[in-house]
Amino acid sequence: MTPVEIFARIEHKVRPYFYNLPPELSIRLFSFGRKAFISILSKDKPMKSVILPPKSSRRFWDIEFNCNIFNAAGMFKKGEGYYTVASQGAGAYLAGTTTAEYRNGNTKNNTTHPVATFLKSGIAVNWMGLPNEGHKIVASRLSCIERKQGCPIGASIGADPAQTGLASLSGVLDGFKLYSQANVDFIELNESCPNVVHEHSEELIDGIDKSLVERLEYISVNFLKKRKAFIPVIVKFSTDTNPEQVPALIHLLLTLGFDGVNFGNTSTNYSHHRKGLSENEQKTFEYFIKTFGGGVSGRTLKASSYALAAQAVYFAKSMNPQHEFHVIRTGGIETAEDIAESEKSGISLNQWFTAYWEQFSLHGHELYLNLLDKS
Numbered sequence: 557m558t559p560v561e562i563f564a565r566i567e568h569k570v571r572p573y574f575y576n577l578p579p580e581l582s583i584r585l586f587s588f589g590r591k592a593f594i595s596i597l598s599k600d601k602p603m604k605s606v607i608l609p610p611k612s613s614r615r616f617w618d619i620e621f622n623c624n625i626f627n628a629a630g631m632f633k634k635g636e637g638y639y640t641v642a643s644q645g646a647g648a649y650l651a652g653t654t655t656a657e658y659r660n661g662n663t664k665n666n667t668t669h670p671v672a673t674f675l676k677s678g679i680a681v682n683w684m685g686l687p688n689e690g691h692k693i694v695a696s697r698l699s700c701i702e703r704k705q706g707c708p709i710g711a712s713i714g715a716d717p718a719q720t721g722l723a724s725l726s727g728v729l730d731g732f733k734l735y736s737q738a739n740v741d742f743i744e745l746n747e748s749c750p751n752v753v754h755e756h757s758e759e760l761i762d763g764i765d766k767s768l769v770e771r772l773e774y775i776s777v778n779f780l781k782k783r784k785a786f787i788p789v790i791v792k793f794s795t796d797t798n799p800e801q802v803p804a805l806i807h808l809l810l811t812l813g814f815d816g817v818n819f820g821n822t823s824t825n826y827s828h829h830r831k832g833l834s835e836n837e838q839k840t841f842e843y844f845i846k847t848f849g850g851g852v853s854g855r856t857l858k859a860s861s862y863a864l865a866a867q868a869v870y871f872a873k874s875m876n877p878q879h880e881f882h883v884i885r886t887g888g889i890e891t892a893e894d895i896a897e898s899e900k901s902g903i904s905l906n907q908w909f910t911a912y913w914e915q916f917s918l919h920g921h922e923l924y925l926n927l928l929d930k931s
């Protein structure tokens with residue numbers, strides 16, 4: 557085991573005692589420690605190469621994926637850690653979310669980028685606020701990466717919450733241009749971070765927020781329809797999306813020429829998620845959402861990510877797309893059964909975030925091997 561794997565294993569055993577500390581202190585300690593840990597993890601590699609069973613490999617959009625699961629956006633915001641996850645056998649590597657300009661992200665009560673995780677219930681909550689260095693710096697970092705076979709590179713792009721109107725749209729478009737010049741293999745458009753303000757309109761078109769429709773149309777006209785080399789673009793929505801909107805969303809994405817959809821991002825449906833917490837986790841959770849708000853992730857999203865993604869597959873098929881279109885599921889993925897459930901419903905790829913850390917603590921760099929061996 558590498559020292560990083562040993563550290564993760566010990567920290568995993570100690571973490572439940574964090575909840576005996578005052579919530580303010582445990583959240584501050586964890587939020588700080590988490591960032592330091594990502595920074596050391598992203599320089600670490602397995603002692604010996606991890607080789608996944610060949611049956612794990614998938615090919616979509618003519619891109620080879622080692623397997624059908626990889627990290628969700630927000631884990632490697634700076635575009636760091638490619639070689640770590642590629643040598644773990646991840647299906648892909650996803651960097652970002654980045655915005656047009658550098659962002660500090662959120663700080664409150666002396667806590668920067670607050671995150672709390674609840675091991676027993678497999679739930680986390682964060683109020684990061686999209687801290688990032690901006691498209692340009694991260695794209696230039698990604699452009700220098702030498703790819704490992706079967707681990708394509710994706711970039712997540714978001715609108716800059718500090719901008720509005722045309723400035724915001726052209727900031728997003730710049731991201732598309734910079735990442736395609738950096739030769740990334742796919743791009744995910746983040747339309748769903750609950751920790752920043754998204755532009756929205758009271759007006760609806762086919763039941764969908766008019767400003768979302770206009771943003772997607774803008775990207776379609778100015779990027780998708782002008783692509784010289786094909787680079788798949790996926791749109792990521794919230795797991796709080798109203799299921800009744802799924803057919804209209806899929807129809808819109810297909811009509812505009814997008815290549816996939818991801819359900820989805822974190823949730824703010826606190827009243828539902830607090831039911832999944834164990835008793836000693838509740839105090840910290842309540843403190844967190846009262847103080848910061850934030851987006852909930854982990855096991856509690858399993859059902860909604862599945863329902864939305866499976867529905868998206870169904871509607872996409874029924875609309876008989878004229879181009880290759882894939883559904884990605886994110887939210888509560890943690891076991892071989894979750895992956896099998898996705899596969900059975902025609903969901904092409906899965907992403908994970910909250911359970912990745914739990915599985916890394918338990919299985920170190922062999923976490924993908926352990927997960928896929930069982931499926």
Ligand SMILES: Cc1cc2nc3c(=O)[nH]c(=O)nc-3n(C[C@H](O)[C@H](O)[C@H](O)COP(=O)(O)O)c2cc1C
Pocket residue numbers: 628629630631652653671680681682684686712746749792820821822852853854855857886887888889907908909910911
């Ligand atoms: C600390 C943290 C930071 C995140 N940052 C981003 C982000 O920058 N962009 C994004 O699209 N999603 C972000 N997410 C959401 C995840 O990508 C994912 O959609 C969500 O956590 C649900 O997956 P999970 O249940 O496997 O954690 C973040 C989640 C967490 C916990």
